[in-house]
Amino acid sequence: MTSPKKAAPEPQHEASRIREGLPFPLGATWDGLGVNFALFSANATKVELCIFDDAGEVELERIELPEYTDEIYHGYLPDAHPGMIYGYRVRPGERASLQP
DSSP: OOOOOOOOOOBBBTTOOBBBBOSSSSEEEEEESSSSEEEEOSSSEEEEEEOOOOOOOOOEEEOOOOOTTTTTEEEEEEOOTTTTOOOEEEEEEETOOOOO
């Protein structure tokens, strides 16, 4: 008999430690103390940064990027570091279709 698999805990939605950061350069840029995240989207209404465990299997935290400048969502995470596994969740606008 197989025991049921435990569901992963819901990721935290705490945004207290993220700062506004810069809209450039695009991508994830480490400055030795933390990482600036900047993502272009002309059609999104919200972008969230998803932080995963070291295996990339469990989402630990979800943080909304706090700033939007010239169609670029951005934020600075002071304790982020190279090798950290992350992804983005992008909420499309009402008429937009976001295709990979």
